[in-house]
Structures are given as structure tokens and as C-alpha cells.
Amino acid sequence: MGGMDFQTILFDLSDGVATITLNRPASLNAFNEGMLAESLAAVKLSDDDPSVRCIVITGQGRAFSSGQDLVEVTTRGSEFSLGKHVREGYNRLVLAMMKSEKPIIAAVNGVAAGAGLGIALAADLRIAAHKASFILAFSKVGLIPDSGTTWTLQRLIGYGRAYQMAITGEPVSAETALRWGLVNEVVPDEQFGEVVRAWALTLANGPTVAFGLTKRAMYAAANSTFAKALDYEAHLQEIASQSEDCAEGIRAFIEKDKPNFIGK
Ligand code: T3D
Numbered sequence: 374m375g376g377m378d379f380q381t382i383l384f385d386l387s388d389g390v391a392t393i394t395l396n397r398p399a400s401l402n403a404f405n406e407g408m409l410a411e412s413l414a415a416v417k418l419s420d421d422d423p424s425v426r427c428i429v430i431t432g433q434g435r436a437f438s439s440g441q442d443l444v445e446v447t448t449r450g451s452e453f454s455l456g457k458h459v460r461e462g463y464n465r466l467v468l469a470m471m472k473s474e475k476p477i478i479a480a481v482n483g484v485a486a487g488a489g490l491g492i493a494l495a496a497d498l499r500i501a502a503h504k505a506s507f508i509l510a511f512s513k514v515g516l517i518p519d520s521g522t523t524w525t526l527q528r529l530i531g532y533g534r535a536y537q538m539a540i541t542g543e544p545v546s547a548e549t550a551l552r553w554g555l556v557n558e559v560v561p562d563e564q565f566g567e568v569v570r571a572w573a574l575t576l577a578n579g580p581t582v583a584f585g586l587t588k589r590a591m592y593a594a595a596n597s598t599f600a601k602a603l604d605y606e607a608h609l610q611e612i613a614s615q616s617e618d619c620a621e622g623i624r625a626f627i628e629k630d631k632p633n634f635i636g637k
Pocket of ligand 1 (some may be wrong): 486
């Protein structure tokens with residue numbers, strides 16, 4: 374699987390970590406049809422592969438992603454439907470990320486704009502390089518925020534800041550993003566790769582079943598009532614308690630040992 378033949382992304386699988394690198398650096402990793410389809414395929418195959426216990430999405434070169442390829446936009450014919458493109462492209466990608474029961478890290482190495490920001494927001498954790506910036510660029514091209522950003526962004530930073538980012542389309546620095554809760558950690562540029570790898574390995578060596586169920590429970594709770602969330606927690610806890618990693622965690626605690634989680 375490590376040798377999958379992609380044209381617009383790089384795919385690497387090692388030590389339980391699948392790394393998807395958006396690889397169109399000349400356009401700051403703008404999403405064309407090909408990169409959208411390949412990113413979706415890579416997320417799905419990582420999700421389906423039991424040896425994958427953490428997914429990292431990052432960008433090649435100086436950017437994370439500049440969003441929709443605006444050059445490709447100019448080649449569209451009169452029959453083109455943007456609603457269809459969004460539904461069949463970005464929507465499927467961000468949904469696949471949220472439905473994946475593997476923890477996903479967006480390793481935001483540089484600017485994340487438009488749909489590129491949407492992809493970063495659909496991840497579970499965002500680790501940003503100091504030089505990263507965040508731009509909800511859609512209004513600059515007369516569009517509304519898509520790729521789930523109307524939902525994800527205000528949950529992370531609140532409506533006022535999300536609306537501000539939407540209407541100004543101005544860059545938010547990594548430090549401000551950290552203060553606003555948009556990212557989990559900001560890392561000096563020269564240490565970015567190693568810090569991301571350390572995060573990824575920590576997640577890949579964790580109780581993968583519980584991590585996946587946690588994600589499912591939290592996304593369900595976001596659209597639920599308190600009573601329903603409690604009930605769903607109880608249901609998923611039953612499942613988590615039957616995992617081998619649950620038994621291992623308890624054993625390790627009792628024996629004052631380090632747990633060896635296997636992801637089952
Ligand atoms: O129609 C639909 O499909 C709807 C879907 C919408 C989803 C969206 O994502 S809408 C938002 C689209 N994205 C943008 O509006 C951002 C456009 N890019 C920028 O504003 C700037 O490039 C950045 C602020 C991200 C970075 O600025 P800077 O100064 O660091 O770099 P640059 O010089 O602008 O870009 C470097 C190169 O990348 C440049 O090409 P060149 O001159 O070296 O040949 C530039 O044209 C190219 N590039 C950057 N962004 C895109 C792009 N090429 C195609 N599409 C891009 N989005």
C-alpha cells in the first residue's frame with residue numbers, strides 16, 4: 374500500500390501512521406479534480422487498513438493548501454454545476470475524514486486557505502508551524518465558506534470570529550489561531566516535522582478503538598441533546614470496554630506497567 378500510484382499526493386505508511394502529502398507545490402497545493410479524488414481515496418484506504426492507526430495530512434513545499442485551484446475554475450464549461458462539484462468533491466472528503474475512526478492530524482506547514490482550511494478543520498487535531506496562516510478566502514472570490522467550514526469553524530472559535538474570518542478573508546497568524554483555539558499547538562518551523570511525527574506516533578500507539586469511538590461520540594453529541602449524548606456514550610462505552618486495549622490499560626495500571634496498546 375505504501376507504493377500507491379498517486380499523481381497529486383504523496384502517500385506514506387510507516388509505524389502505523391499514514392501520511393497524505395498534498396503535492397502540487399507550484400500552486401501552493403491547490404485542489405484540482407485529481408487531487409480531490411486522490412485525497413478522498415487515500416483517506417478511505419487509510420481508514421480501511423487496520424494497520425493504520427493515525428492519519429496525517431500535510432502539504433509539500435511552503436503551503437498546506439491554497440484551496441480550490443482557481444486556474445481550473447476558468448476551464449469549466451457552461452454545463453458545470455458548482456453545487457455538484459462541492460457535493461461530490463469537498464463534501465465527500467471532509468465527511469470521510471470525520472467518519473474515519475482513525476485520529477487525523479492536519480499538519481499545517483504553511484498557509485491554509487479556502488477549502489484547504491476546510492480540510493484542516495475536518496481533522497481532529499491541528500498542529501501548525503509558526504509560519505502557517507489561516508485564510509477563509511472564499512469571500513475574496515465572491516463565494517460563501519464551504520467544505521464544512523460554516524459548521525466546523527464556529528464550533529472551534531465561535532460565531533463572531535468565524536464570521537470575521539469569512540467576511541474579511543484576511544490571514545489569521547498561527548499565534549492568533551492558537552489563542553482562538555483554531556489549532557492545538559504551534560511549533561517553531563525548524564522543529565515542525567519532528568513534533569508532528571511525535572504526535573502521530575503517540576496517537577498510532579494509543580487505544581485506537583477508543584480514539585475512534587471518542588470521535589464518533591463527540592460528533593454525534595455536537596448534533597444531539599444532553600440526554601441523547603449520555604445514552605450514546607453508554608452504548609459506545611460498552612463497545613470500548615470489550616476492546617483488548619481496555620483490558621491492557623487496566624492491567625498496566627494495576628501492575629504499574631506501561632500499556633502496550635495494539636489498536637484492537
Ligand atoms: O469554484 C469552486 O470550486 C468553489 C470552491 C471553492 C473552494 C475554495 O477554496 S475558494 C478559495 C480559493 N482559494 C483562494 O482564493 C486563495 C488563492 N490564493 C491566495 O490568495 C494566495 O496565493 C495565498 C494567500 C494562499 C498565498 O499567497 P502568496 O503571496 O504566499 O503566494 P502567491 O504568489 O499568491 O501564490 C504562489 C503561486 O501559487 C502563484 O503562482 P505563480 O505566480 O507562482 O505561477 C499563484 O497563482 C498560485 N496559486 C495560489 N493559490 C492558488 C494558486 N493557483 C491556483 N489556485 C489557487 N487557489
